[in-house]
Amino acid sequence: MSLRLASLVAASLAVGAAALAQPAAQQAALPNGDDPVVARVNGAELHRSDVVAMQHSLPAQVQQMPLERIYPLLLDQMVNGKLLADAGRADKLDQDADVKKQVARYEDRVIQQAYISKAVEKAASDDKLHAKYQEYVKTHGGREEVKASHILLESEAEAKGVIAQLQKGADFAALAKEKSKDPAGQNGGDLGYFGREEMVPEFSEAAFNMQKGEVSKEPVHTQFGWHVIKVEDKRKSEPPTFEEAKPELSNEVAREVINEKVKELREGAKVETFALDGTPTTTAPAPTAPTQK
Numbered sequence: 001m002s003l004r005l006a007s008l009v010a011a012s013l014a015v016g017a018a019a020l021a022q023p024a025a026q027q028a029a030l031p032n033g034d035d036p037v038v039a040r041v042n043g044a045e046l047h048r049s050d051v052v053a054m055q056h057s058l059p060a061q062v063q064q065m066p067l068e069r070i071y072p073l074l075l076d077q078m079v080n081g082k083l084l085a086d087a088g089r090a091d092k093l094d095q096d097a098d099v100k101k102q103v104a105r106y107e108d109r110v111i112q113q114a115y116i117s118k119a120v121e122k123a124a125s126d127d128k129l130h131a132k133y134q135e136y137v138k139t140h141g142g143r144e145e146v147k148a149s150h151i152l153l154e155s156e157a158e159a160k161g162v163i164a165q166l167q168k169g170a171d172f173a174a175l176a177k178e179k180s181k182d183p184a185g186q187n188g189g190d191l192g193y194f195g196r197e198e199m200v201p202e203f204s205e206a207a208f209n210m211q212k213g214e215v216s217k218e219p220v221h222t223q224f225g226w227h228v229i230k231v232e233d234k235r236k237s238e239p240p241t242f243e244e245a246k247p248e249l250s251n252e253v254a255r256e257v258i259n260e261k262v263k264e265l266r267e268g269a270k271v272e273t274f275a276l277d278g279t280p281t282t283t284a285p286a287p288t289a290p291t292q293k
Contacts, residue, residue, distance in 0.1 A: 039075060041082040046075075054078060116258060123257045124250055130242065132249045137239045144196070146207045147233040149189035151175055152182040152225050159219030159226035166215055172230050181225065193235070200224075207231060 039046040051074050055067060062070065093099050149172060153159045162175055173188030180189055196204045206220040210231040219226040239245075273281045 039079055041079055042086065044082065044086075046078055046082065050078065051075060116254075116261075119261055120254045120257050124253045128253060129246060129249050132252060133242050133245055136245055136249060142236045142239065144208065145193045145235050145237050146231055147193045147235075148191050148207050149173070149176060149184075149230045149232060150182065150191060150203075151180040151185065151189050151228040153179065153219075153228070154181065154225055156219050156221070156226050159228050162228050163215070163217065163219065166228070172215065189230070190232075193233075193237075195237075203227060203229070 035047045035049045037045045038048050038051060051071065052067070054074055054077075055063060055070070067074075088094065094103075151159075151162055151172070153162065158179070162179060165175060166172060173190075176185045176189030179185070182189070184191055196208060198204075199207070200222045202220055202222045206216060206227075207229055210216065210229065212231055212234050214231050216227070216229040220229055221227075275281050
């Protein structure tokens, strides 16, 4: 392991050391349910699942590394962490009032995430997701798209000059490479396919009102400068497949489940709120649903 990689993992471990215990749903599945002992520290066992949980508590950059590559450093840090925790218990720090409060807060977060994960998993059935997908297709399918190229210029006069050259038979792509101040000019001004909402309104309005093969007869002014536009193609896009839309659909179901569950719990609970100085408040703050990680 390189020194740079070791430093990165060590820094990440310092941040994630407190997050060893993760909800079961967040832990990677182990082959054949295998969970061997990977270390013993004064008789206490550490398992492979503990290493996987540690890896999943770290930043995404480290999580993406192959476990085998960072395993020695992970295990070493976990052994050190176990020794430090045992030393703290030997000093009766587990009985310290402030430590107990922190442990209780962390325990609440873990239980909260486990409860949310269980509720979402139960609700996000394939039937539910497929029903959501049918609604999704109605609103996201078949949007109008334009494939266009443009030449971006500093002034209206320059843009009109380019239009005059094009009307005399000049090559659009060649002029884009020569005159456009937009980086796309090096590709002949090609912008690819885009929807109305992906461009500034003035540009979209002009492009979507033109016909396939048409070049703008007047320059189009936007906050970026003066554009000469050529519409290469127009089409209706295909809606995403179920598998492509599934992550977004799952997130939508998760938000709905969490909001409904929080509303249900608040309706059945006695909640009293106070100002920062401890005085009673006249109006309870609006409920905020916890987010699923």
